[in-house]
Amino acid sequence: MPELHTRDINPAELPKQITDFVKGIATQYPNTKAMLIPTLIEAQKYYGHVSDEVAMAIGRLLKVPYGEVEAVIDFYTMILQKPTGEYIVGLCDTWNCEWGGAAALKEHFIAKYGKGVGEITDDGKFTLLMVECLCDCHNPPSLQFLQRGEHFTPTWSNNLTVELFDAILDDLAAGRADALRERFVRMERKQNAPDDRNWVWLVTTRNQYPCVLEGSGDAMKVIDGFGKFGDLKNDNPALHAEIAAAAKEL
Amino acid sequence: MAKGNPILMNGIRHECITPVSALDNEIGIRSLADYESKARYVPDGKPGGYRAIQHVLNNMSPEQVIDEVKASGLRGKGGAGFPTGLKWSFVPKDHLGPKYLAINGDEGEPGTFKDRYIMEDCPHRLIEGAMIAMHAIGAEQTYCYIRGEFYDSLRLLDEAVKECYAKGYLGDNVFGTGRRMHFQVHTGAGAYICGEETSMLSSIEGSRGHPKMKPPFPAIEGVFRKPTIINNVESIACAPAIIDAGAGWFTARGTEKSPGVKIVSVSGCVRNPGWWEIEYGTPIGVIVNELAGGLLPGRKLKGLIPGGSSCPVIKGEAAFDVPFDYEGCVAGGSMLGSAAMIVLDDSIDMVGVMRNFSKFYAHESCGKCTPCREGTRWMLQIHQRILDGGGTMEDLDLLIDIINGIEAKSFCPLGDAAAWPVRSAVERFPEDYIAWIEKSSRFNALKADGNGSASPAGSEETAGVEAN
Numbered sequence A: 001m002p003e004l005h006t007r008d009i010n011p012a013e014l015p016k017q018i019t020d021f022v023k024g025i026a027t028q029y030p031n032t033k034a035m036l037i038p039t040l041i042e043a044q045k046y047y048g049h050v051s052d053e054v055a056m057a058i059g060r061l062l063k064v065p066y067g068e069v070e071a072v073i074d075f076y077t078m079i080l081q082k083p084t085g086e087y088i089v090g091l092c093d094t095w096n097c098e099w100g101g102a103a104a105l106k107e108h109f110i111a112k113y114g115k116g117v118g119e120i121t122d123d124g125k126f127t128l129l130m131v132e133c134l135c136d137c138h139n140p141p142s143l144q145f146l147q148r149g150e151h152f153t154p155t156w157s158n159n160l161t162v163e164l165f166d167a168i169l170d171d172l173a174a175g176r177a178d179a180l181r182e183r184f185v186r187m188e189r190k191q192n193a194p195d196d197r198n199w200v201w202l203v204t205t206r207n208q209y210p211c212v213l214e215g216s217g218d219a220m221k222v223i224d225g226f227g228k229f230g231d232l233k234n235d236n237p238a239l240h241a242e243i244a245a246a247a248k249e250l
Numbered sequence B: 001m002a003k004g005n006p007i008l009m010n011g012i013r014h015e016c017i018t019p020v021s022a023l024d025n026e027i028g029i030r031s032l033a034d035y036e037s038k039a040r041y042v043p044d045g046k047p048g049g050y051r052a053i054q055h056v057l058n059n060m061s062p063e064q065v066i067d068e069v070k071a072s073g074l075r076g077k078g079g080a081g082f083p084t085g086l087k088w089s090f091v092p093k094d095h096l097g098p099k100y101l102a103i104n105g106d107e108g109e110p111g112t113f114k115d116r117y118i119m120e121d122c123p124h125r126l127i128e129g130a131m132i133a134m135h136a137i138g139a140e141q142t143y144c145y146i147r148g149e150f151y152d153s154l155r156l157l158d159e160a161v162k163e164c165y166a167k168g169y170l171g172d173n174v175f176g177t178g179r180r181m182h183f184q185v186h187t188g189a190g191a192y193i194c195g196e197e198t199s200m201l202s203s204i205e206g207s208r209g210h211p212k213m214k215p216p217f218p219a220i221e222g223v224f225r226k227p228t229i230i231n232n233v234e235s236i237a238c239a240p241a242i243i244d245a246g247a248g249w250f251t252a253r254g255t256e257k258s259p260g261v262k263i264v265s266v267s268g269c270v271r272n273p274g275w276w277e278i279e280y281g282t283p284i285g286v287i288v289n290e291l292a293g294g295l296l297p298g299r300k301l302k303g304l305i306p307g308g309s310s311c312p313v314i315k316g317e318a319a320f321d322v323p324f325d326y327e328g329c330v331a332g333g334s335m336l337g338s339a340a341m342i343v344l345d346d347s348i349d350m351v352g353v354m355r356n357f358s359k360f361y362a363h364e365s366c367g368k369c370t371p372c373r374e375g376t377r378w379m380l381q382i383h384q385r386i387l388d389g390g391g392t393m394e395d396l397d398l399l400i401d402i403i404n405g406i407e408a409k410s411f412c413p414l415g416d417a418a419a420w421p422v423r424s425a426v427e428r429f430p431e432d433y434i435a436w437i438e439k440s441s442r443f444n445a446l447k448a449d450g451n452g453s454a455s456p457a458g459s460e461e462t463a464g465v466e467a468n
Helices: A016-028 A033-047 A052-062 A066-075 A095-099 A102-113 A162-173 A237-249 B032-037 B051-059 B062-072 B084-088 B115-121 B123-137 B151-167 B197-204 B233-245 B247-251 B284-291 B317-321 B326-331 B350-364 B370-387 B394-406 B413-428 B430-438 B441-448 B456-467
Strands: A087-092 A126-131 A143-147 A153-157 A184-189 A199-204 A208-214 A221-224 B005-009 B012-016 B100-105 B141-146 B182-187 B228-232 B261-268 B274-279 B301-305 B340-345
Touching (some): A016 A052, A033 A052, A033 A066, A095 B261, A095 B350, A153 B151, B032 B151, B051 B123, B062 B247, B123 B141, B123 B233, B141 B151, B151 B182, B274 B284, B284 B301, B301 B317, B350 B370, B350 B413, B394 B413, B413 B430
Parallel strands (some): A087 A126, B261 B340
Antiparallel strands (some): A087 A143, B261 B274
8 A cells, every 4th residue: 555645755755656657748748737637636546635745746846836736636626635545435426326326325335334425434445425427327326436556446336226335345345356346237128129139238337238148048148239348258257147147037 | 210221329230210320330449450440431431540630641731621621510519519610710820839639528517428438439530530630720739638537538548549659640750741749638637617618728737627718719829828729529539530431421411500420328217328329300209219218117208408417408298309409409498518318207306406406516616706606506505495395485586586697697608507407497397396395394384474475376477587
């Protein structure tokens, strides 16, 4: 886990991710201030928040007065000033997601951990944040798990029910590697199917897909509309099994 | 609407209704090699990745490119629908020094999810479009501003850009022609206001995302105080197909005043929500019932927002007959906006919807001007009060009064965007508000005192008069 700095830091001491990032994009801009927001976002990804010390160091690195850095941090909602858990759980509650049940997820999180929005859970794993429209409105309720650190990992988790949300949180807390895998939510026959094949409307924790199912059981093939599954049976056998089981009941 | 032509449905070609997609065959093409080898939809069917830009660099002057785009009638896809070719022609030709192209990928309008699929599924089409636009306006640098939450779009587009740099498609000697073209993916940091063009420029410059006064318009003085053209991701992504297939291919689709194709994203109370590229003028009923699978079983349409949360709500099933183009949506009492269709069925309470929208705009107002900063919060408070059981009939007049104070009086369009849906809800669905108010203790106490002044019918009338 990255070290949280509590003292004045020299720009040269900033993590390599951040200094390399600045070097990589410097030629694209006529001045250094233009790099401020992308650089702060890199720091946010690394630390999970941007402390005053880091903000000051980034200001020195980019030769932007500290006041202007603070003004920017204050304005943009993705740059947080207070420390967060290892995962930021960004839950959307704009209309589509509110309609899709975001409030139930929020209540469940608060009841499960006894921590409100913006607080860190006791195990240091999660911080729930309510965010405005994530523009994934066809997959309500929509949320993102953002794992901070050297290898920042963002993962969409959509169409969630309270049970699935709870299972994902438990799996993440237990450190299971496939906790954020694509999971099955529900399935129905596709409306207005274009041909006679076995078209279904598949809802997973990533997306809603039109899919064609061929064969059944273990040999079932899922041909999805986005071409993002690849070899589902090898890549995500659990999801394959869940779809096969649901297909039997369809 | 003849049957039998292909349409793109979430990436799969369907033999369905008429639209022919410019995105066809390009969904899921992320690598440069795939993009170059596979055919996009063109009349002669030759494979076409980066063919249009090479043709432009070798054979076309900037004026010819602008004329071709003007002839295609391409209109901006971000919301306002301004003709793209005309916009490109605003850049002063005799300007010395850098000019910029800024692509707006700050997709934040509730209900919209179209640009991210272009950036994730066919990023090269966007890059090629940007190169065509850079040639047309004489720019050497593109900034593609993408909202920070779209980590996948940022990563995939950035990878595609790196591929292009490695192959010499971008850089200081593009395709060996000696032209300089650079492309930088720039991340936002979670501010809806940065989708407003001048706020986006402020944000690229590294400042708070406040809108700037116009004039000077960005085409004269934009980012870094240099001439800048700002286009939506989807508009730019149309350019390669227009150059490849010709303006006539584009104008053959859609309607006379809204030619071409548009990605529509459908969300809300439908069975198969998703996005499709359709021809302008397709009736909304076809989009909802044939593409999005229709309403949930046993439900009826209550209202429909054709263009994202900033647009007025169309009441009832009349919405199904509205043709989905700029003029049709205006005639139907709303706007096309960013083509983000939100479907509301009879189980939905309009007061709750408007409370949520007001919350969104109150949160996203940048605070620069008073009507928007204060007005959005007041709208939220009044909706919250009505839902908490403290509303009175006067609240309906008060809402309209506040809307009159925001609309056309705020600094940038965010104020209008916050006001329009609420006005439409108060005027077209007063029964939803009245149902809450009649249950409210405050209203009933006032009525018992003989002060429950405004009758339900009365406030409806007042609302109508104020609107005029």
